[in-house]
Amino acid sequence: VSVLYWRWRSPMQCHTLVIGGGIVGLAVAARLSRHGATVLVERHGTLLHETSGRNSGVVHAGIYYPDETLKTALCLAGATRIWDLHREGRVTAHHCGKWIVATDDAEVPALDAIHRRMMSRGIPSREVPLAEVATTEPLLRAVKVIESPRTGIVDAASLAAAYTADLEANDGLVALQTQVLGAEHLAGGTVRVHLDDGDSKTHIDAAAVVNCAGLSAHRVAALLQHDTVLQRVPPLHLWGGRYASCVGKAPVRRLVYPVPLPSLQGLGSHATIDLGGAVRFGPDAFYIGRASASADGPATVDPEECSYDIAATPGGESGFLDEMHEGVRRFLPSLPRERLVAGYMGIRPKLSGPTDGFKDFAIEREGNVVHCFGIESPGLTSSAGIADHVASLLF
Structure with a gap:
């Protein structure tokens, strides 16, 4: 820049x-x-x-967060501006689309709720026929898929x-x-x-x-x-988010997200692509600590002293990759563990701790x-x- x-x-x-x-x-x-x-x-x-x-550089479509919230309203407005800048040739971005997947029948009600929310907000969406899933993403396991064609990626x-x-x-x-x-x-x-x-x-x-x-x-x-x-x-709570890179041929051609966690502390171990088509998985979500004083007590961590070294995080590099692989296998069951390598890590300035909701x-x-x-x-x-x-x- x-x-x-x-x-x-x-x-x-x-x-x-x-x-x-x-x-x-x-x-x-x-x-x-x-x-x-x-x-x-x-x-x-x-x-x-x-x-x-x-972060992952994803341009979100405004799907996940509750109505009448700043996250929803400002996401919708901001995404429109990014795509305008892209059409003007001022930013590098790609409308790659996103598939939100239910990997078993128990996840279908939550996926249906997401689809209803998209339709109520006027966000373009469609249910992807499973025959199309098998043809275009043959490694993907899913019992139901909803597509968000407006989701994409941008070079930050x-x-x-x-x-x-x-x-x-x-x-x-x-x-x-x-x-x-x-x-x-x-x-x-x-x-x-x-x-x-x-x-x-x-x-x-x-x-x-x-x-x-x-x-x-x-x-x-x-x-x-x-x-x-x-x-x-x-108060400010710090959450770490680690990414794993996928070596070799890309297993998917678009963003793939599982049904998100009910707490919305994270959107699950999803697959993202970069502008060159390379795939990475993540981020996960692990709690680091409270970074500002509150009624519960003083700060327990200092943002300036936090490490971005994945090897120094819970479970170390190997434990992280094992955990990430387990999550990814929900929707890419044939992906070998050895194709995952540690990528990078970010820290999120959240206002919710481990027991808080949205x-x-x-x-x-x-x-x-x-x-x-x-x-x-x-x-x-x-x-x-x-x-x-x-x-x-x-x-």
Whole structure:
């Protein structure tokens, strides 16, 4: 991603300061740059450094989450924008489609419920005849299949480049390796945010601030002196998601998802493809710990100290691959275990712990600051929808 790397030379002012250089922060900065001078700060030396750069790149169709939730509404809006950008030639994406599969009769009622939800939302769908399944995906085991032709994949870097280009076209700036140290709330609603770029400390006065810090969103809210906001939203829980790559000939030609877990902590060990047709499986979902204080006690993990090494996760690399293979065998029973190799791992900033049910995105305004908490899947798909929603809260 090409960005304008700008070192602070003196204290300055801007209309909007966006904190966080993931895909949502970039989308928000691009959208808000239409209203005035916008600066995005990212503490790492690259964009998409954390959650945004460690996901499956799936463009979701808005199927799984409850009605009247931000996850559903913003996913639908964001997906439309991604496909518009694809048609304009500005992002690299592929309408590969997705098959949601019931592997036995016990899963059919849940699959039927998903199909009814798709139809009620106007999401294109069809039941795939089993004869067609046998012909086009001969290795797949399923008793019923529902197709989502609107689901696809996108290259996250190309999407980030499109958002960055829109930001820079409006004279916006991106400052990498820039940490937020704290903030003051001045008369008239101005927020003075103190920053450190590694060489010097300075501040920037902003009419509006948007916290898109992902894994660090709760910490940034505290630095912005918004403890009252933190009292309104659930604590941050970190969940790991590991991927396994499939070596050799691709066993499927499209996205294949089993019926999801009832808790929606994950969508099961599904098969995804990349833009080159290679297949990977995952992510799984394992709990890491609570990353912000709550009524239940202090934080138990620090996002900055979490490892992305699969070998250091529960079960190690071998145990992970055994578990992933067991899940994949539900719908690809003939796939040998030796064709799976450890891929990469991401960490999700969820608002739900192991015993909690579904939690929606939490996008909260306090004064001239908007905080985006719990932006996990379908965050990449929802990015443009989130940006429009943030704009509606501020302007």
